[in-house]
Amino acid sequence: MLRWLLVRGFTAALTILGVSVLVFAAIHLVPGRYEDVLLGPFASEKLRAAVAERFGLDRSLPEQYVRWLAAAVTGDLGTSLTTRQPVLAEFARRAPVTAQLAVMAGAFTLVIGLPLGILSAVGASRRGVRAGSRLVGALGLSLPDFVLGSLLVYLFSRYHLGLSVGGYVPFGQDPVQNLRAMLLPSLTLAVFGIALLVRTSRDAVLGVLTEPYITAAVARGERPFEIVRHHVLRNAAIPIVTVLATYVAYLLGGAVIVEKLFTLPGFGIYVLTAVGNRDYAIVQAGVLVAAVVFVLVNMLADVAYAVIDPRIASGRVLVR
Amino acid sequence: MNLPQAIPLPTARPRPFGGDVLTWFAIATLLVLVVLGLIGPILSIGGSSTAIVGPRLSPPDAMWPMGTDSLGRSIVPRVLQGLGTTFVLATGAVLVTAIFGTLLGIVAGYLGGILDETVVRAADILFAFPAILFAILVAAITGPGAPAAVASIILVTIPLLTRVVRASTLVIADRDFIISARVEGAGLPRIVVAHLLPNVAGSAIVQATYAVSVGMLVEGGISFLGLGVQPPQASLGSLLREGSIYLTIAPWVALAPGLLLAFAILSVNLLGDGLRDSLEPREVRTLQ
Numbered sequence: 001m002l003r004w005l006l007v008r009g010f011t012a013a014l015t016i017l018g019v020s021v022l023v024f025a026a027i028h029l030v031p032g033r034y035e036d037v038l039l040g041p042f043a044s045e046k047l048r049a050a051v052a053e054r055f056g057l058d059r060s061l062p063e064q065y066v067r068w069l070a071a072a073v074t075g076d077l078g079t080s081l082t083t084r085q086p087v088l089a090e091f092a093r094r095a096p097v098t099a100q101l102a103v104m105a106g107a108f109t110l111v112i113g114l115p116l117g118i119l120s121a122v123g124a125s126r127r128g129v130r131a132g133s134r135l136v137g138a139l140g141l142s143l144p145d146f147v148l149g150s151l152l153v154y155l156f157s158r159y160h161l162g163l164s165v166g167g168y169v170p171f172g173q174d175p176v177q178n179l180r181a182m183l184l185p186s187l188t189l190a191v192f193g194i195a196l197l198v199r200t201s202r203d204a205v206l207g208v209l210t211e212p213y214i215t216a217a218v219a220r221g222e223r224p225f226e227i228v229r230h231h232v233l234r235n236a237a238i239p240i241v242t243v244l245a246t247y248v249a250y251l252l253g254g255a256v257i258v259e260k261l262f263t264l265p266g267f268g269i270y271v272l273t274a275v276g277n278r279d280y281a282i283v284q285a286g287v288l289v290a291a292v293v294f295v296l297v298n299m300l301a302d303v304a305y306a307v308i309d310p311r312i313a314s315g316r317v318l319v320r
Numbered sequence: 321m322n323l324p325q326a327i328p329l330p331t332a333r334p335r336p337f338g339g340d341v342l343t344w345f346a347i348a349t350l351l352v353l354v355v356l357g358l359i360g361p362i363l364s365i366g367g368s369s370t371a372i373v374g375p376r377l378s379p380p381d382a383m384w385p386m387g388t389d390s391l392g393r394s395i396v397p398r399v400l401q402g403l404g405t406t407f408v409l410a411t412g413a414v415l416v417t418a419i420f421g422t423l424l425g426i427v428a429g430y431l432g433g434i435l436d437e438t439v440v441r442a443a444d445i446l447f448a449f450p451a452i453l454f455a456i457l458v459a460a461i462t463g464p465g466a467p468a469a470v471a472s473i474i475l476v477t478i479p480l481l482t483r484v485v486r487a488s489t490l491v492i493a494d495r496d497f498i499i500s501a502r503v504e505g506a507g508l509p510r511i512v513v514a515h516l517l518p519n520v521a522g523s524a525i526v527q528a529t530y531a532v533s534v535g536m537l538v539e540g541g542i543s544f545l546g547l548g549v550q551p552p553q554a555s556l557g558s559l560l561r562e563g564s565i566y567l568t569i570a571p572w573v574a575l576a577p578g579l580l581l582a583f584a585i586l587s588v589n590l591l592g593d594g595l596r597d598s599l600e601p602r603e604v605r606t607l608q
Binding site for chain 2: 011014015016018019022023026027029030131134135138139141142143144145146147150151153154157158249250251252253254256257260261268271272275276280283286287290291294295298
């Protein structure tokens with residue numbers, strides 16, 4: 001178990017290292033040098049050299065990378081070009097909005113998606129159930145968040161249906177108004193997740209239902225509900241956990257779109273605005289943070305595998 | 321003498337998709353949409369996409385069946401043009417993904433070793449970036465535009481396809497027919513093309529179909545954020561972006577391209593499901 005976790009942790013660290021190299025290289029592919037962006041075209045050569053020296057831009061690329069990585073590890077993600085604030089502090093102010101969005105969307109996804117998926121698998125022999133769940137799953141996966149969000153913005157702001165569009169206030173300030181403002185955005189993000197989970201849990205449960213121990217349970221006369229609870233859930237859990245972990249990547253990206261649509265002051269909209277301002281420290285840090293969060297969540301999923309099925313950690317069964 | 325009867329050969333080839341109505345519906349819809357999106361702008365179906373035909377932001381009417389936009393142009397030809405752009409960008413990008421992803425997946429899965437390890441790690445690294453944030457990073461480098469959209473789609477879809485093809489390759493890499501081909505002296509290109517490719521083609525085609533729908537989602541998303549296709553070019557995402565300003569007073573400007581995009585993606589996904597069911601059949605049973 002411990003050895004397996006160490007191996008997975010090492011892989012995750014390797015992935016994060018690769019991510020950081022890619023992000024660093026990407027930002028260095030951006031045309032235009034930092035001195036030019038900062039000082040404009042008419043600054044003297046001496047001033048340029050001074051700025052380059054101050055930010056370590058006169059050193060070799062590998063050296064710059066190591067210094068940047070070391071700073072990032074200690075929490076120094078650079079300074080915003082437009083506001084002169086440390087990027088980390090700006091992120092910390094906006095992260096709660098995005099986190100609340102992700103948690104609410106994730107909760108909707110689990111509470112609605114999982115039961116629907118299991119039910120549609122257990123009733124899979126009925127033609128209507130099969131076609132219906134396939135259509136609902138495909139519909140949810142096909143409706144882009146920006147289309148669904150636009151539709152909701154239109155319906156709720158045109159016909160005053162009770163939930164506010166925009167008008168975000170922090171939860172601590174006015175919990176009711178906060179939830180009213182967050183409900184539509186989180187539902188917009190949840191629809192994709194629900195469809196994804198319905199489809200995955202359905203496939204996973206269908207896969208388990210063909211196992212001999214299910215036949216044995218049916219032969220013993222156990223009721224369908226008991227079979228699902230005792231024999232199916234745990235055995236179908238691995239692919240469901242995998243998909244939930246990848247859903248986090250969707251949440252982080254979808255947050256950008258939903259925050260823009262519903263004007264929420266979150267992490268995503270901040271990074272998006274930074275592209276327009278050519279504020280690359282924020283873009284670089286934002287993409288890095290999102291990718292690191294994703295890798296860490298997937299590492300948690302690895303731990304969950306070992307808890308769900310101890311054979312995985314002992315190396316007797318291969319995941320994926 | 322009582323010889324065992326030979327099993328009669330099936331007289332007709334089994335129907336593709338076994339009469340699966342939903343899949344046929346998806347194929348028909350897709351054909352219509354692709355033809356409309358590609359031919360529509362050439363034949364100017366629904367009128368010219370640049371001519372001003374009526375009052376601004378006018379609701380649907382006989383002359384402009386989907387309404388007019390903020391300049392008084394009919395929305396129908398604009399939407400068809402956008403549909404064509406979206407299809408071309410998504411399928412073009414996925415074509416690149418399919419070729420490189422399939423090759424990489426097969427070679428990595430078959431050869432194993434350091435190469436395989438590198439490909440898997442690289443796929444993990446690309447996979448760690450949320451699609452939209454990846455697109456933001458790409459747009460920051462190349463500047464907003466169609467190339468940013470295409471590059472983002474390739475980078476987002478290639479790890480998915482490579483992983484699936486590699487996994488399918490691993491299953492057959494040590495089968496007897498591969499080993500005997502090697503014993504006969506077949507070189508790497510021959511084994512890849514003649515023996516491995518036909519066996520992983522099914523799952524590659526299914527994944528590539530889903531990748532097209534992912535590509536349309538990504539293109540729509542980054543064009544909606546203003547980082548993809550730029551005016552005067554139009555894609556469904558950029559049209560939705562233009563319309564989102566007038567959402568409360570003229571919803572058709574945003575919803576026409578939006579719902580059309582959703583419908584197109586739905587057709588691609590249903591086609592993918594149909595292909596998956598017929599190329600990778602699974603056993604189904606119940607709890608009775």
